[in-house]
Amino acid sequence: MANYFEIFGIEPGFRIDERALEERYRELTRLLHPDRHAAGGATARRMALEKTIALNDAWRVLKDPARRAAWLLKQRGIDLGETGSEGAGRWLPPTFLMDVMELREAFGEARAKKDFEAGQRLAAQVRAARAAALEALGNAFDRNDDEEAARQLAMLRYHDRFLGEVRAWEDEAFEEEHG
Amino acid sequence: MAESGLLQIRDPLKPYGKPVGIDLGTTHSLVAYVDDAGEAHAVPVDGDVLVPSVVHYLEDGSALVGREAVAKAAAHPHETIASVKRFMGKGPDDPETKRLGHYRFASQPGDAIVRFDVGGRIVSPVEVSAEILKHLRRKAEAALDEKVGGAVITVPAYFDDAQRQATKDAGRLAGIEVLRLLNEPTAAALAYGLDRRAQGTFAVYDLGGGTFDISILRLVDGVFEVKSTAGDSALGGDDFDRALARALLDQVSPAIGRDLGADPHAVQAALAAARAAKHELTARESTVVVLPLPERRVEVEVTRAQFESLIASLVQRTAVACRRALRDAEVEPSQIDGVVLVGGSTRVPLVRRFVSEIFGGKQPLADIDPDRVVAIGAAIQAENLAGKPREDMLLLDVIPLSLGVETMGGVVEKIIHRNSTIPTSAAQIFTTYADNQTGMDIHVVQGERELVQDCRSLARFRLSGIPPMPANLGRVQVTFAVDADGILSVSAKELTTGVEQSITVKPSHGLTDEEVEDMLIASLEHAEEDVMVRLAAEAKVEAQRVLHDLHKALEADAALLAPGERERIAAAEAKLAEAMQTNDHDRINLAVSDLDQASSDFAKRRMEKAIQAALQGHSVAEFGE
Numbered sequence: 001m002a003n004y005f006e007i008f009g010i011e012p013g014f015r016i017d018e019r020a021l022e023e024r025y026r027e028l029t030r031l032l033h034p035d036r037h038a039a040g041g042a043t044a045r046r047m048a049l050e051k052t053i054a055l056n057d058a059w060r061v062l063k064d065p066a067r068r069a070a071w072l073l074k075q076r077g078i079d080l081g082e083t084g085s086e087g088a089g090r091w092l093p094p095t096f097l098m099d100v101m102e103l104r105e106a107f108g109e110a111r112a113k114k115d116f117e118a119g120q121r122l123a124a125q126v127r128a129a130r131a132a133a134l135e136a137l138g139n140a141f142d143r144n145d146d147e148e149a150a151r152q153l154a155m156l157r158y159h160d161r162f163l164g165e166v167r168a169w170e171d172e173a174f175e176e177e178h179g
Numbered sequence: 180m181a182e183s184g185l186l187q188i189r190d191p192l193k194p195y196g197k198p199v200g201i202d203l204g205t206t207h208s209l210v211a212y213v214d215d216a217g218e219a220h221a222v223p224v225d226g227d228v229l230v231p232s233v234v235h236y237l238e239d240g241s242a243l244v245g246r247e248a249v250a251k252a253a254a255h256p257h258e259t260i261a262s263v264k265r266f267m268g269k270g271p272d273d274p275e276t277k278r279l280g281h282y283r284f285a286s287q288p289g290d291a292i293v294r295f296d297v298g299g300r301i302v303s304p305v306e307v308s309a310e311i312l313k314h315l316r317r318k319a320e321a322a323l324d325e326k327v328g329g330a331v332i333t334v335p336a337y338f339d340d341a342q343r344q345a346t347k348d349a350g351r352l353a354g355i356e357v358l359r360l361l362n363e364p365t366a367a368a369l370a371y372g373l374d375r376r377a378q379g380t381f382a383v384y385d386l387g388g389g390t391f392d393i394s395i396l397r398l399v400d401g402v403f404e405v406k407s408t409a410g411d412s413a414l415g416g417d418d419f420d421r422a423l424a425r426a427l428l429d430q431v432s433p434a435i436g437r438d439l440g441a442d443p444h445a446v447q448a449a450l451a452a453a454r455a456a457k458h459e460l461t462a463r464e465s466t467v468v469v470l471p472l473p474e475r476r477v478e479v480e481v482t483r484a485q486f487e488s489l490i491a492s493l494v495q496r497t498a499v500a501c502r503r504a505l506r507d508a509e510v511e512p513s514q515i516d517g518v519v520l521v522g523g524s525t526r527v528p529l530v531r532r533f534v535s536e537i538f539g540g541k542q543p544l545a546d547i548d549p550d551r552v553v554a555i556g557a558a559i560q561a562e563n564l565a566g567k568p569r570e571d572m573l574l575l576d577v578i579p580l581s582l583g584v585e586t587m588g589g590v591v592e593k594i595i596h597r598n599s600t601i602p603t604s605a606a607q608i609f610t611t612y613a614d615n616q617t618g619m620d621i622h623v624v625q626g627e628r629e630l631v632q633d634c635r636s637l638a639r640f641r642l643s644g645i646p647p648m649p650a651n652l653g654r655v656q657v658t659f660a661v662d663a664d665g666i667l668s669v670s671a672k673e674l675t676t677g678v679e680q681s682i683t684v685k686p687s688h689g690l691t692d693e694e695v696e697d698m699l700i701a702s703l704e705h706a707e708e709d710v711m712v713r714l715a716a717e718a719k720v721e722a723q724r725v726l727h728d729l730h731k732a733l734e735a736d737a738a739l740l741a742p743g744e745r746e747r748i749a750a751a752e753a754k755l756a757e758a759m760q761t762n763d764h765d766r767i768n769l770a771v772s773d774l775d776q777a778s779s780d781f782a783k784r785r786m787e788k789a790i791q792a793a794l795q796g797h798s799v800a801e802f803g804e
Contacts, residue, residue, distance in 0.1 A: 024794075026400070030402070032790070034663050035573060036573070039724050040728050040782075042775045043779035051786070051790075053604045053660065057603065
């Protein structure tokens with residue numbers, strides 16, 4: 001597996017300067033993109049394509065704190081997958097699972113009743129919880145507490161899944177209106 | 180030795196032929212180029228830059244394109260194909276074939292694509308599009324008094340893999356080197372951005388004849404980064420025409436005493452009248468529509484308000500895609516610095532009001548002709564790829580729809596997510612489920628829905644040659660790569676043995692490589708030009724390009740050469756120079772490939788050096804031009 005931090009020439013770690021990362025991405029992509037090598041020979045064109053693909057993969061993962069955290073944890077032997085809640089399940093504290101179930105139930109009810117306001121209240125609650133998990137995730141990395149980081153990342157993903165469902169509901173309502 | 184006359188007069192440092200940009204539109208197509216002063220121009224064809232995307236087939240099977248074809252449409256509705264773009268990459272049962280129109284479809288059982296019966300022959304959308312491209316190429320060569328070298332052809336951003344592949348096939352069939360497929364909104368942004376030296380976040384709202392795209396881009400220091408794209412590849416001004424034509428036919432039928440919707444001549448007349456009325460209503464509040472029917476001429480008054488009520492729901496539909504694009508880009512309407520209007524259908528006043536409303540009351544930009552802006556952007560990119568590259572400019576585009584594979588129970592597992600920056604790739608591991616299983620079928624689909632049946636089927640791949648072993652032990656890693664054209668390719672490797680697997684691709688809604696090859700050979704046999712001479716000329720151009728690039732590299736980085744390397748390169752170069760004295764394209768291509776081999780380690784070292792320089796913060800402007 002390619003070392004995404006190495007591709008960007010930075011030290012691995014959760015805390016990164018996202019603005020500097022973006023500038024570095026732009027600089028490297030200017031250098032490597034197939035469009036810049038369209039006039040080159042077959043070797044140069046193939047390398048440009050391969051290197052740009054690797055750069056884009058690294059960029060996708062590093063720019064997103066949740067994917068970045070998952071990548072770092074995988075290097076340290078904890079594999080939660082790049083995204084999704086499948087690999088994350090076993091890291092969830094039992095009390096959290098109870099809370100999730102309650103939230104889901106409330107959300108399901110709101111959706112069935114088309115109570116948009118109740119749905120938005122729940123979404124706001126989950127957004128706040130997500131922000132707290134992200135904060136805690138960073139703190140766990142600062143302390144090199146990988147297991148705590150895995151727990152926070154797992155919770156963060158459950159929040160994202162919930163917010164994805166909120167979005168699906170909003171989209172559906174919007175599409176019905178503009179069908 | 181006989182030299183091709185074309186090449187003798189050429190400056191060896193200038194690329195062969197003029198790179199052009201082609202906007203292959205639903206209603207109109209046009210071709211543009213960048214002149215020596217760096218200015219982009221649309222090429223006038225028969226007195227206008229817009230060529231109607233209409234092809235008429237004569238009895239002998241030959242084709243008329245553009246205005247000549249339009250003139251034949253009324254008398255020969257079946258033999259005249261308009262809006263062929265809507266059928267690119269579509270299957271014979273696609274909903275598009277059920278819409279109001281005057282086509283006669285030829286369906287053969289088991290056929291993967293739509294085909295038209297145009298009287299003397301059966302043609303595919305790829306062949307019809309190739310006729311339009313050939314026409315544009317010929318007209319451009321006549322107008323510029325120069326051969327067309329390669330082309331950037333634009334496609335709607337929301338085109339799926341099958342539609343892109345079909346467009347590329349059409350280019351190949353027309354004898355055009357397709358430098359790149361470029362997304363239409365991105366092309367428009369390029370034309371605007373370079374014009375204004377803009378920075379910031381922009382939305383491009385592109386409503387053409389048959390397709391709708393919305394893209395959100397960020398412009399920073401000449402890098403055009405597409406953040407998200409969404410759209411509807413079956414929504415456009417054609418649908419406005421159909422809505423009005425349908426209303427007209429319904430209104431007039433009772434008075435005439437027959438169902439006019441069942442008469443292809445009446446449908447053709449109503450569509451033409453509706454199109455004219457739509458244009459009139461852009462500047463006026465009402466207009467009179469004339470329907471020349473065999474019984475009598477019928478005149479109907481249509482007001483702008485009536486027209487707007489007929490198309491309101493269609494225009495509303497674009498809001499869904501706009502909202503999704505904004506959300507995917509994580510941008511609020513208030514954060515958009517400007518909205519660019521593209522496509523002839525954005526002239527409709529209702530559309531302009533609607534766009535302004537969606538993007539928080541911002542007055543959209545439309546000062547570059549919305550019919551030309553896409554071709555202008557394509558020409559700039561063509562010049563960048565095959566002419567004089569611009570150091571500061573780079574386009575970063577995304578894949579519009581997620582790619583996935585079918586898993587148990589007809590559920591889609593997404594492998595590459597929509598709005599990923601291309602080129603990109605992803606690998607997936609598949610495990611054998613039976614003892615001694617030597618083959619595996621993989622079904623690739625594109626779309627956002629969870630079930631296979633709700634997504635677009637792209638292709639079925641058959642992996643074979645897996646070594647026999649117990650179930651679950653055979654592990655095949657399949658790599659999906661999407662190139663800068665947004666087109667997918669697949670490779671596979673058996674992990675325990677490391678053996679590359681052979682893959683047979685069966686496109687769900689496309690032509691196989693063999694079919695395109697056959698069409699190409701058939702068309703070349705009828706062509707006026709000498710095929711061998713053309714192939715040799717193309718091979719020499721490629722050879723010159725490679726030599727030019729290599730010489731520049733050797734000059735810049737001679738220090739990176741290993742002992743003996745320069746001699747090996749020089750020997751391969753001498754062989755190539757010899758080959759270029761002949762008209763044997765195979766020999767030239769082989770010599771080019773040998774030269775590439777001889778210099779490949781050097782090329783790798785150069786790229787690594789440049790990357791290291793970039794990572795250490797050194798200037799790398801001199802590399803990679």
